[in-house]
Amino acid sequence: MASRILLVSANRCAHPDPVFPLGISYVSAALREAGHECIWLDSLADAEAFVDQLRSCNADYAGISLRNIDDVLIRRKETFYEDAAALVQLIRKELGCPVILGGSGFSIFPEQLLALTGADFGIAGEGERSLVELVKALETGADLKAIPGLVFWDADQVRRNPTKPGPGYGLTGAPERPARISTHYLQTGSMLNIQTQRGCAFRCCYCTYPVIEGRQHRRYPPEEIANEFERVARAGARYVFLVDSVFNSSAQHVIETCEALIRRGNKLPWGCFLRPQGLNSEQIRLLARAGLRHIEFGSDSFCDKVLAAYHKDFAFEEILNSSALARETQLDYCHFLISGGPGETYETLEEGFRNSQQLQSAVIIAVVGMRIYPGTALSQTALEERRIQATSDLLKPIYYLSDAVTAEGVFARLQQFSQQSPNWIVGDPDPAYQNLVTRLRQRGVAGPLWSYFSMIQRLWPQGVAQTAPTVIQPAA
Numbered sequence: 216m217a218s219r220i221l222l223v224s225a226n227r228c229a230h231p232d233p234v235f236p237l238g239i240s241y242v243s244a245a246l247r248e249a250g251h252e253c254i255w256l257d258s259l260a261d262a263e264a265f266v267d268q269l270r271s272c273n274a275d276y277a278g279i280s281l282r283n284i285d286d287v288l289i290r291r292k293e294t295f296y297e298d299a300a301a302l303v304q305l306i307r308k309e310l311g312c313p314v315i316l317g318g319s320g321f322s323i324f325p326e327q328l329l330a331l332t333g334a335d336f337g338i339a340g341e342g343e344r345s346l347v348e349l350v351k352a353l354e355t356g357a358d359l360k361a362i363p364g365l366v367f368w369d370a371d372q373v374r375r376n377p378t379k380p381g382p383g384y385g386l387t388g389a390p391e392r393p394a395r396i397s398t399h400y401l402q403t404g405s406m407l408n409i410q411t412q413r414g415c416a417f418r419c420c421y422c423t424y425p426v427i428e429g430r431q432h433r434r435y436p437p438e439e440i441a442n443e444f445e446r447v448a449r450a451g452a453r454y455v456f457l458v459d460s461v462f463n464s465s466a467q468h469v470i471e472t473c474e475a476l477i478r479r480g481n482k483l484p485w486g487c488f489l490r491p492q493g494l495n496s497e498q499i500r501l502l503a504r505a506g507l508r509h510i511e512f513g514s515d516s517f518c519d520k521v522l523a524a525y526h527k528d529f530a531f532e533e534i535l536n537s538s539a540l541a542r543e544t545q546l547d548y549c550h551f552l553i554s555g556g557p558g559e560t561y562e563t564l565e566e567g568f569r570n571s572q573q574l575q576s577a578v579i580i581a582v583v584g585m586r587i588y589p590g591t592a593l594s595q596t597a598l599e600e601r602r603i604q605a606t607s608d609l610l611k612p613i614y615y616l617s618d619a620v621t622a623e624g625v626f627a628r629l630q631q632f633s634q635q636s637p638n639w640i641v642g643d644p645d646p647a648y649q650n651l652v653t654r655l656r657q658r659g660v661a662g663p664l665w666s667y668f669s670m671i672q673r674l675w676p677q678g679v680a681q682t683a684p685t686v687i688q689p690a691a
Contacts, residue, residue: 220246223256223257224239226283227258229403230652231652236396237390249350254274266305274310277314279306281319314334315337317337322427326373336349339375340429341378408456409457409485414428415430448483455484476506477505481506484661485506487511489512491512491537499544513551516567517567521556521557521558521563525556534550549577554583555616555620556615559625565628568632578665579638579640581642597615629641640665
């Protein structure tokens with residue numbers, strides 16, 4: 216039986232750029248393929264008329280995607296899940312239909328968020344097929360306990376089914392991108408996003424990707440990825456970001472994807488997350504030929520001792536080599552650092568800064584403290600060190616800081632580094648940075664903007680907030 220299903224993106228985080236709700240686009244496509252009708256509402260794109268549009272939906276079921284739990288910034292600790300309970304109640308009041316939660320944020324805290332919001336059901340992990348199965352079960356009275364990742368009420372207790380993605384599970388057809396929603400994100404953020412694979416087998420101690428997507432890599436066919444590039448180009452995108460946890464999880468995946476893009480004559484520039492390990496000049500040149508224009512390296516530290524404590528499984532020498540390859544290929548690149556985590560001392564910070572001087576033309580973006588999420592190696596370490604208890608509420612942000620440092624001490628060292636080397640961007644986003652982002656987007660600049668901010672810090676170290684971006688020309 217065909218049902219009418221409302222899909223709501225609850226994400227209201229728009230800084231530094233709003234992110235198109237890609238998860239909902241896959242869920243919507245799977246539901247339509249199963250014969251259902253889908254209506255989208257977006258908390259950012261539809262902010263002004265959200266309630267009025269909600270009242271007119273007349274849906275049989277409502278799905279809410281919770282993308283972000285918090286901002287992962289130790290000073291601000293802004294959270295985004297509080298409004299979910301009110302949204303669930305609003306939907307019940309206006310539509311009177313069952314409410315189903317999902318999304319990456321929900322998948323980290325599924326039982327807790329279902330209980331907190333009072334929603335009827337939730338799906339942890341990949342939602343496409345599980346949501347289709349749930350709707351079918353609700354229509355036919357089938358057993359709910361067979362649906363992977365389903366979170367539901369059993370009397371007054373919250374239960375959760377195992378999530379076991381098998382080969383190809385969750386990798387459905389082309390995602391949907393309604394023109395109204397795509398236009399909003401293109402106007403405000405300049406980019407659309409593409410996923411080329413799911414799952415992450417790496418061991419980074421803090422990372423939630425294995426919790427959300429599993430550890431098994433599941434890759435889309437190269438030709439289908441090339442099709443996606445063509446679809447987003449037709450939708451008006453001038454830049455694309457690949458949302459994979461690590462695009463170069465496999466050399467074969469990189470080669471086959473890039474060759475498919477080259478065969479199809481891709482002209483759309485794109486960026487991605489890369490692991491600074493296992494890269495070579497042939498691979499980097501191939502990436503550039505396929506349209507790669509910027510790299511975001513998840514380096515986390517420039518000190519081998521700290522890298523080992525973070526379970527990164529690579530050394531600074533590999534970071535240095537990856538940076539050199541990017542620079543030689545004239546690609547923009549940055550390194551993200553998490554300062555103050557396990558093994559960090561003021562001496563390792565200083566060592567990392569000295570090593571950073573070898574990374575010519577790199578932009579370095581550093582945050583302080585490591586957010587503790589359930590299901591990660593870091594949460595187990597924190598438990599063993601009695602920083603948290605088994606009953607600790609991790610939904611409210613708790614950060615790991617090495618006993619050898621303090622948050623303010625780390626911030627002070629990083630600020631000192633940025634004064635000596637303006638290519639360092641430190642801590643919480645500066646209001647000047649967001650002002651710069653807004654004005655550059657209005658001028659039509661697409662793609663990442665950290666290189667612009669770094670350049671302004673070099674040119675006007677005392678006057679970033681007052682600097683007018685009229686001196687900066689949009690990227691070609």
